[in-house]
Amino acid sequence: MGFFDLFNENEETREKRQKEIREAEGVRDTEFAAEQAHLDLRQEELDIHKDRVQTGDVVLHKDIVEEEQTVNVPVAHDQVIIESREVAHELTDEPITEEETIHIPVTAEKIDVDKHTVVTGEISAHKRSVEEVEQVRDVLHKEVAEVEEHGDTDIIRKD
Secondary structure, three states: OOOOOOOOHHHHHHHHHHHHHHHHOOOOOOOOOOOOOOOOOOOOHHHHOOOOOOOOOOOOOOOOOOOOOOOOOOEEEEEOOOOOOOOOOOOOOOOOOOOOOOOOOOOOOOOOOOOOOOOOOOOOOOOOOOOOOOOOEEEEEEEEOOEEEOOOOOOOOOO
16 A cells, blocks of 8 residues: 555545554454443552551660769867966875876777769650651553544533
C-alpha cells in the first residue's frame, strides 16, 4: 500500500486497517459489540504503611568520680598554765611532807573522719511520641475513557 492509497481507501478498508492496528497494540475491539458494552477504568492509589524501627537508644548510668575535699575543723585541747607567785611568808600548821602530787588530766579533741552516703539528686527519663509530617511523592497512573466519533453519530454524555 502506497502513501497516496491511504487517502483513496474506502470506509470498509479503513475500518479493517484500524482494527488490525488496535489488535496489534493489544486493544480489544468493541466496535461491533452488542447493544451494551463497558470499559473498566482503573487508577493507581498509594498504599502507605508505617513500621516502627529502632533508630538509636539512650543509656543512663552512673560513674564514680573522686574529689579531694579540704575542710577546716576547729579542735580544742587543754593547756595547763602554771603560775608561780610569791606570797607574804604566812604561817601554816601543816607540816612539810616528803611528797605531794597533784594530777591534772589534760584533754584534746581528736578528729575522727567517717563517710556516709546521701541522696543529692535524681535523674529520670521517659519517652514521648512526637508526630511529624513527611511528604510522600510518587507518580500514579489512571485510566480515562476517551470516546472517538467516526461519521455521523448521536452521543449523549452522562457524567
